[in-house]
Amino acid sequence: MIDRAEVVIVGGGIMGASLAFALAGRGVRDVLVLERRTVASGASGKTGALLRQHYSNRPEATLAHLSLQTFKGWGEIVGGSCGYVGCGLIVTVAMTGPDDPNVARMRANVALQRAIGIRAEVLPAAELRRLQPFARFDDIPVAAYEPESGYVDAIAATRGLLDAAVARGARLREGTTVVGLHAAGGRVVGVETSAGPVAAGTVVCAAGAWAAPLLATAGVAVPLEPIRVQVAVVNRPAAMPREGTMAYVDTAAGHFCRDWGANRTLVGLGAGAHEPVDPDRYDERPDPAFAPAALAALARRMPAMAGATPLWGHAGLYDMTPDAHPIIGAAPGVAGLYLCVGFSGAGFKKGPAVGQCLAELIVAGRATTVDLAPFRPERFADDGWREPWSPHEYTLSADFGHKF
Ligand SMILES: Cc1cc2nc3c(=O)[nH]c(=O)nc-3n(C[C@H](O)[C@H](O)[C@H](O)COP(=O)(O)OP(=O)(O)OC[C@H]3O[C@@H](n4cnc5c(N)ncnc54)[C@H](O)[C@@H]3O)c2cc1C
Structure with a gap:
């Protein structure tokens, strides 16, 4: 049959x-x-399952925003738990100073997000530093902040x-x-x-x-081009908070990160770290050089993370379109x-x-x-x-x- x-x-x-x-x-x-x-x-x-709503285009920002409502209301909508943590999320973009075109773009993009109903703000470096005292923000005048964004257990x-x-x-x-x-x-x-x-x-x-x-x-x-992308999980030094750090999509420093349980951070890299691969034959294990490189990028934002201890990691695939x-x-x-x-x-x-x-x-x-x-x-x-x-x-x- x-x-x-x-x-x-x-x-x-x-x-x-x-x-x-x-x-x-x-x-x-x-x-x-x-x-x-x-x-x-x-x-x-x-x-990494970071939940970011920051987009410069309306359709994807709206899809991310609507999805966040499901992650937040998971018990009622789906049942059980998806491990949503609304720790807040910071998005950085490289800026040479207050007159950099990326500053005006960020203000316009946050205005778009707010029009969709997303809770988002453009915060000055001093305010970011107050929220995250272990991080430095001397390379950027402003960053975008989403208080309800964070991550889930994927x-x-x-x-x-x-x-x-x-x-x-x-x-x-x-x-x-x-x-x-x-x-x-x-x-x-x-x-x-x-x-x-x-x-x-x-x-x-x-x-x-x-x-x-x-x-x-x-x-x-x-x-579609499959590219191999790695992440590492590291054990934070005592100079960092045990938990409650925000999630970061930190393109200015070249990394993304979030808490991975108490005292642990998941970190991934931008900038040339990705390679096209055959999806049926790629190495799912991380390269030995990856965690040190990821920690170097993370330490640009959070200097104490230079002393973190790599625990484990893996490689996955992005399915890139042109x-x-x-x-x-x-x-x-x-x-x-x-x-x-x-x-x-x-x-x-x-x-x-x-x-x-x-x-x-x-x-x-x-x-x-x-x-x-x-x-x-x-x-x-x-x-x-x-x-x-x-x-x-x-x-x-x-x-x-x-x-x-
Ligand atoms: C390291 C890494 C970090 C990421 N971080 C983030 C992040 O922080 N936030 C975010 O939003 N996104 C992130 N992403 C991207 C996000 O994970 C993906 O966009 C998303 O999971 C894609 O889901 P999918 O269902 O399309 O694909 P997949 O999850 O890849 O699912 C496809 C499934 O199809 C199965 N399959 C394939 N071929 C066949 C076949 N012929 N027959 C049967 N089954 C088949 C595969 O086994 C697989 O399980 C990240 C991705 C990676 C790799």
Whole structure:
């Protein structure tokens, strides 16, 4: 007997989990999530899971803001806990002084965020220093501050969404690889898996950095480049607070960081630290040189962190698109096939709202919560994607892969 599902979702990361939860919540009866390893074994289990709402473009800021409401209200909306910590988050951008164009851009971007309903402020260095006395801010006149942002437990959140989807009737199969997509007469009719075929009229590819070769089996080309990105967890010296430091997306100093339990910090690097790799053959272990380099960047902001002790780390994948914005929408030329990929190192924070909007598009033909049109796959067919999404995009000194 051929296995069937109404909707097949390829990938058990935050996007597949969130979409399964949203589809099941909209009454789609038979949603099947196929994951080749375990839930959150891709980027969603390797992420820093920092929740930043600071964007220079409205669609992504809105997705991040709506998702934060889900992370904050998790117990009521999803059930259980996603480990949300609203410790506050600081965003820095390199600035030579108060007249640097990035200062005006930051003010404009924070104004945009406030118009969306995001709690955000531009704070002067003296106020930042008062909030975080162990940090120095002598390189920048101002930074953006979001008091409600912070981080979550990424694996708990991804598992939580999938558990809730299953409770609503969805099915999950771990250890099942989708090896190809079946299409006939211009529409998708199912998938081929390591355990045999599954017939489905709707298939969603949420396969992260592994998506491009899979989509090619249906003749769909997506410009995705998997790059390897490392993080380290370190033990803080006693000169630092035991807990309660804010999360930082510190492009001026070249790192991002957050607490990882008491006395521990997770830190990642920007600036040339990323390399394109084959997603099936990359080294998931950190390089020995990574933690010292990450601590050097972190110590530019928090001098005492130069004495931190590296504990462990890992490497994960960003699925980069040419414009560093995600690809969400119907696949061109194959009816019933949808793409939810290319989150370019900044997807976790947007996961809950992306799932909701894509479920609207699949079920009702239109995403109403946030219009997904800017994320359409077709944008790469000509040079249109080179246009900036905002007049206030920053010039960033540290390349984090993703843009703001
Ligand atoms: C080191 C690191 C730090 C990050 N920090 C942040 C951060 O602080 N904040 C933030 O918002 N974002 C961050 N990100 C980015 C964020 O984690 C990702 O954008 C997000 O997790 C992507 O989710 P996804 O579901 O699209 O992909 P993934 O989580 O990669 O999920 C894809 C899944 O598909 C499965 N799969 C692939 N191919 C197949 C197949 N053929 N058949 C079956 N299953 C398949 C994979 O095993 C995987 O589990 C970070 C990423 C990394 C790597």
